[in-house]
Amino acid sequence: MRRRLSLVLVALAAFLAVLGPMVRWYDYPRVVEVPANQYQTVVLQAKDATLIDYSTLTGVPHQTVTIVQTLKGDAAAAAAEKKRTGRDVVVWDGLSYVLGTDGKMISSIPEVYVFDAHTQEPVHCCGESVDGDPVTRTGIEYKFPFDTQPRDYQYYDPQTRTSAPILYQGTREYRGMKVYYFTQTIPWTRVVFPKTMPAGITGLTPASITALGYQRWYTTTREFWVDPVTGAPVNGEEQHHEELRFAKGSGKAPVTVFEGDVKIRPDYLDATFRQISSQRQLVLGMTTYLPWGAPVLGAVLLGLAFLFEARGRSRGDRKGKRGSVGDGDEDGGARQVPPPQRAPAAPLLGQAVGPLGLDQVDQSEAR
């Protein structure tokens, strides 16, 4: 019995010793990925912001400007690309929809963002675009790679349609989680007008406003607090500033299009943190808990197997000394020879030797 247990322990030890590293170096790069069919929404708000009133072309204070950001995984497009190239990609159809205090639409910018599901590298296919214009992204957007490193990354800015470094600024503590803090500043840059302008203003189109001599300029400073395990931002903020400007030398003052400090709405912060915390445990299971824990447990089981085996052998030896042929098995084994039975006590004096007397003793010994 002990020997069987030892063998089971050896098998388990080998299983764990191999499974741990396999999970880390074989499964992790293949299994851990952004799901192609994910649907997520984040609501951001800028309190006490300034928004342009296009009917008067002046900046107007707004109590709250809301940005609804939806990312919807196009699973069919991702599957088609996988079939074509064999690569796991994610195709995100995104929409940034901006609403004023009155709930009216200010701007609506769609995006198609395609990236490698495992590494977050941009992939150029499947209608990659910003506001309907084809683009070729470099760097990351929205999310950082799994196993984010404490270094600068290239981050894609959809307004300027260029990538710029997002700087690693150190480690921070966020709700008890160690996160990496990144910042990126886009300097004042001339950008195109959104194709969808606010409704209800007759004749307002990107072409008409450009024809009046207006230029759209933009600057922003974005901050991200990123869980390095999943690469998902647990929090983000953006100090966003847009202006309408005129050509140099016109003498006209710029008009604020939007100015505000954009933050994630608290309920979405909570939901995001809960989701990332649970996913983080799954990823840590594959990168840390199993690769380190399983071999250690395997070594313990192997030690136990040796212990049982050694005890089994020593018991076998003791039994062997008492008369059995030691085969290492505590329960004797096939070759065990039963110890000789002792002869019955000598008949008491005066008792007659019956039919089971010495004859029977001789027979049992002869067996």
Add this chain to the structure above:
Amino acid sequence: MRALLAAAIGVAVALGVALVMVPLAHQGGPTSPKPLLTSAPAHP
């Protein structure tokens, strides 16, 4: 000899589990029917 066989079985099962994990993890679903939002869901 038996111990070697037991270890080999353990290794084989571990390799099998690791290999099977990859296709099992890749079972995705269809694109969500939910629309791209044009209004903010109410604050709970």
